[in-house]
Amino acid sequence: MDFTRKLSFLVFLLCVIISMQNQDVDINDQKFEFSSRTDQKYKYCSLSYDDDDDCPYSFFDDHSFPPLPMFATTSVERRKLKQQQTASVVGSLRYDYYQQTCPQAERIIRSSVRDLFRKQPRIAPALMRLAFHDCFVEGCDASVLLDSADGIHSEKESPPNESLKGYDVIDIIKSELEEACPGVVSCADAVVLAARESIVLAGGPFYPLKTGRRDSMTSFAEDATFELPSPQDDLAKIIESFSAKGFDEREAVTLLGAHSTGVVHCKFFINRLYNFSGTKTSDPSINSKFLSFLKSKCNNSAASLMSSASKSRPPSQLISASPSPSSVVVQLSSTLVEEPAIKMDYEGPGESFGTLYYRSLLQGRGILFVDQQLTAGEETKTWVQAYASDVSLFHKDFGSAMMKLSNLGVLTAPMGQIRRDCRKVY
Numbered sequence: 433m434d435f436t437r438k439l440s441f442l443v444f445l446l447c448v449i450i451s452m453q454n455q456d457v458d459i460n461d462q463k464f465e466f467s468s469r470t471d472q473k474y475k476y477c478s479l480s481y482d483d484d485d486d487c488p489y490s491f492f493d494d495h496s497f498p499p500l501p502m503f504a505t506t507s508v509e510r511r512k513l514k515q516q517q518t519a520s521v522v523g524s525l526r527y528d529y530y531q532q533t534c535p536q537a538e539r540i541i542r543s544s545v546r547d548l549f550r551k552q553p554r555i556a557p558a559l560m561r562l563a564f565h566d567c568f569v570e571g572c573d574a575s576v577l578l579d580s581a582d583g584i585h586s587e588k589e590s591p592p593n594e595s596l597k598g599y600d601v602i603d604i605i606k607s608e609l610e611e612a613c614p615g616v617v618s619c620a621d622a623v624v625l626a627a628r629e630s631i632v633l634a635g636g637p638f639y640p641l642k643t644g645r646r647d648s649m650t651s652f653a654e655d656a657t658f659e660l661p662s663p664q665d666d667l668a669k670i671i672e673s674f675s676a677k678g679f680d681e682r683e684a685v686t687l688l689g690a691h692s693t694g695v696v697h698c699k700f701f702i703n704r705l706y707n708f709s710g711t712k713t714s715d716p717s718i719n720s721k722f723l724s725f726l727k728s729k730c731n732n733s734a735a736s737l738m739s740s741a742s743k744s745r746p747p748s749q750l751i752s753a754s755p756s757p758s759s760v761v762v763q764l765s766s767t768l769v770e771e772p773a774i775k776m777d778y779e780g781p782g783e784s785f786g787t788l789y790y791r792s793l794l795q796g797r798g799i800l801f802v803d804q805q806l807t808a809g810e811e812t813k814t815w816v817q818a819y820a821s822d823v824s825l826f827h828k829d830f831g832s833a834m835m836k837l838s839n840l841g842v843l844t845a846p847m848g849q850i851r852r853d854c855r856k857v858y
Contacts, residue, residue: 556634572839663800
């Protein structure tokens with residue numbers, strides 16, 4: 433009986449072994465793949481790129497991580513996932529875009545701006561304004577840097593940009609980038625990153641920026657003429673201009689806080705002092721003591737003469753064609769005709785970026801009409817009051833607004849190009 437039981441058990445085992453051998457299980461045909469969330473070697477690229485060197489993702493890019501499957505995927509699913517992930521990164525900005533192609537790019541820009549700032553602090557407001565004028569016209573595409581050429585009417589020649597500076601600084605930065613990483617870093621990225629560094633040097637906040645912008649192949653002079661806000665704009669026009677670019681009233685008040693630093697020429701506000709709205713009197717919104725101060729700095733006849741001389745000057749005399757590192761400081765600190773001007777921080781550097789600007793507006797001491805108009809509306813004045821009393825709130829909002837501005841209408845691959853020379857297309 434024991435022998436019969438043992439024999440039956442052996443027969444059963446033999447049947448099980450034969451059955452398993454007859455099953456057609458080809459693991460290689462199924463091509464199962466697993467991905468570990470803890471294996472940093474693959475940097476989230478094992479499912480989407482055959483070569484890890486081509487991986488577009490970075491651990492610093494918290495918005496670009498592709499989803500990792502919890503279970504195995506077949507080869508068909510893998511191909512679909514690869515197509516979806518590839519499509520998701522084309523045409524988008526991301527943090528640390530140049531990590532593989534030019535990891536020192538942001539360090540080069542930071543170092544260049546700081547070195548030049550030590551020699552000439554006025555480059556900071558110049559670079560801020562340059563970025564704003566670029567991004568506000570058809571997006572942050574470095575179109576403002578292009579010189580006139582066949583088929584290109586430069587934005588530099590539009591009236592709002594006649595006094596724009598900072599081109600020389602971008603040329604210097606770009607030459608250093610080209611020396612380190614030829615044909616890799618766009619002029620558009622250089623402009624917004626240089627502006628960020630300038631804001632930090634002026635006492636403003638640091639804010640993260642995605643990169644990967646491409647450069648425009650044309651310029652938009654007519655758009656620059658009509659789309660850029662004017663120093664003479666009233667509140668309704670201010671709100672309309674910023675709203676057209678996707679900014680609300682709070683963000684408009686925030687971005688105009690960049691007027692905390694820099695120099696403004698008398699020609700931009702002379703009418704407020706002597707002939708406001710054709711009345712041949714002063715703007716009644718100006719504090720009386722401040723009005724006397726402004727008049728002492730801006731003589732009516734002299735300012736009017738300089739304004740006329742500036743308008744008659746050809747663009748070629750307004751902009752240096754061949755700047756060099758040694759000449760940039762001279763070019764930023766002087767012009768062919770010395771125009772009367774006043775510092776935006778006329779009482780000296782404030783305790784923090786933005787504070788003096790907003791407090792001055794509440795006291796009727798705004799230099800430009802466009803600035804003082806921020807106190808003419810209920811909502812805009814509310815934010816002026818908030819920023820005047822809470823610099824931390826202003827810094828937070830200013831950083832967010834600059835991030836939004838820096839992402840306006842950007843070009844990404846395969847659109848646009850990477851210019852070797854920021855002044856011309858190739």
